[in-house]
Amino acid sequence: MFVIPGEPRGCSMICARRQAEILSTAGVEVFSACLRSRTSPLALWRDLVRFRKEMRRIRPDVVHAHFGTMTAMFAAVAAAGRPLVITYRGSDLNPLPGCRAALGHLLSQLAALRAARIICVSRKLRARLWWRQSRATVIPTGVDPEVFFPEPRSMARRQLGWAHSERVVLFNAGYDHRIKRLDLAQAALAARQAHIPELRLEVLDGNVEPGLVPALMNAADCLLLTSDTEGSPAVLQEALACNLPVVSVDVGDAAERVDGVRHARIVARDAESLGKALEDMVRQPLRSDGRLKLDEFSATQIALELRDMYRVLAFRR
Secondary structure (H helix, E strand, O other): OEEEEOOOOOOOOHHHHHHHHHHHHOOOOOOEEEEOOOOOHHHHHHHHHHHHHHHHHHOOOOEEEOOOHHHHHHHHHHOOOOOEEEEEOOOOOOOOOOHHHHHHHHHHHHHHOOOOEEEEOOHHHHOOOOOOHHHEEEOOOOEOOOOOOOOOHHHHHHHHOOOOOOEEEEEEEEOOHHHHOHHHHHHHHHOOOOOOOOEEEEEEEOOOOHHHHHHHHHHOOEEEEOOOOOOOOHHHHHHHHOOOOEEEOOOOOHHHHHOOOOOEEEOOOOHHHHHHHHHHHHOOOOOOOHHHHHHHOEHHHHHHHHHHHHHHHHHHO
């Protein structure tokens, strides 16, 4: 049983929903429960009643929470004696300002005490656990290789209606452009548009249709990543799977992911350094060889690891 925060459709936690689909092809029967609200006590109570009713009907072998904070705590309370797996993805353990974030981090740490196994999407994230690190394994978010794969840039641009002469930098602002540092990305481009007038930023927000993202990856000239904090940025893995060049700050596991990749760079967190790297990258449109690292983050391989983990936990019951 997957416990996933957010709406059951759109871009919300698409990585977890895609993981459920791939697990199904690996022989794991997956049911999903989505928590639409993590702040309303009444909504949480209703979800708890509904969830436990589903638990009695389905009788799952394992409950898997796909985020920390209230999602993990909800699963810890609702699992009713079933083995609990928690995947921590970034902002549930990484430091963020504000009382709400602090409370969420506390819930993440407390829920870990109930977990039979813990998954962190990067080594840096695992190091933020207060306890139970011995039960934690590092497994990146993962990318479906049948969804994200290289296609001709010219074909993708025709599909999107982009001009061939444009130099397009892709940027994922997600649901919070402040953490993703859209301001820094815009400043980096502004510093170089005098040198390359046809340079522009294509900003993805949380409402972009997921099925459109592979075409955007193949049509763009470069991915730019400037986030203050990340776990294991899925957008970077998707770019590598599509052989899209990358310019990134050192955040999450970005340096590990692009290590050894042609046309992928980790640079300082300032507009001048980022802008110079972008100019070098897009002046002559090239593709990377990032797909050669797909074995490190293929969702197909990750599904097999999860299946083996679930089997061990089910047999221990």
